[in-house]
Amino acid sequence: xxxxxxxxxxxxxxxxxxxxxxxxxxxxxxxxxxxxxxxxxxxxxxxxxxxxxxxxxxxxxxxxxxxxxxxxxxxxxxxxxxxxxxx
Numbered sequence: 001x002x003x004x005x006x007x008x009x010x011x012x013x014x015x016x017x018x019x020x021x022x023x024x025x026x027x028x029x030x031x032x033x034x035x036x037x038x039x040x041x042x043x044x045x046x047x048x049x050x051x052x053x054x055x056x057x058x059x060x061x062x063x064x065x066x067x068x069x070x071x072x073x074x075x076x077x078x079x080x081x082x083x084x085x086x087x
Contacts, residue, residue, distance in 0.1 A: 006062055007039075014039045015065060015073060016046065019058035034058035049073075 001022045008015040016037040022030045034057040037046040050061075064072045 004058070006058075008065055010070075013041060017058050017062050017065070021055070029055060032057075034061060036061055 001020070004019045006017045006019075008017075016039055018035045018037065019033075021032045024030050032053055032055045034052045034054075036049040036051075038049055039046045052058075052061075068075075
């Protein structure tokens with residue numbers, strides 16, 4: 001069993017990408033779970049944002065967050081972002 005945690009630091013919160021996988025003696029994958037959490041810097045409370053059981057999902061999530069930053073995070077949470085329109 002192996003667990004890998006990647007942390008992205010933000011101003012008010014951090015994003016944690018946690019990956020767990022277990023392989024049998026024959027090298028085949030028994031279990032895989034990737035999870036994204038937000039962690040408040042003041043209280044260290046973690047909130048689950050997304051979870052996937054598809055192998056390699058954590059790598060895809062990490063690449064997306066590294067490439068697009070907060071935009072990718074808002075998309076993963078399903079938030080609707082509206083640009084400000086001055087009128």
